[in-house]
Amino acid sequence: MAFKSRNFPCDGCRVMSLEEFKQWLKKFDSDKDGRISRKELSRAIRTTGRHWFSRRRGKEAIDAADTNHDGFIEEDEVEELVEFALKHLRIKIVPF
Secondary structure, eight states: OOOOOOEOOOOOOEOOOOHHHHHHHTTTTOOOSOOBOOHHHHHHHTTTTOOHHHHHHHHHHHHOOOOTTTTBBOOGGGHOOOOOOIIIIOOEHHHH
């Protein structure tokens, strides 16, 4: 499934809506449990071209977004990843 992403030449960010971001993350839910683990998130980070320290970034993302501290990102915590995605993954979430 292809996702529409828009690049803004001024900052080079990949741009997508929150729904597109959620769908993009779902692609990495390898065990289909509806949650994103640190390992799954690290794989997602590698696909953004941010290969360096993807495991550490995965841990940092989980720490930043996992509000219930269970080690996973559930659907209701995805919005917590928005700031992290912009800062570390160069993914900008915008309303369409």
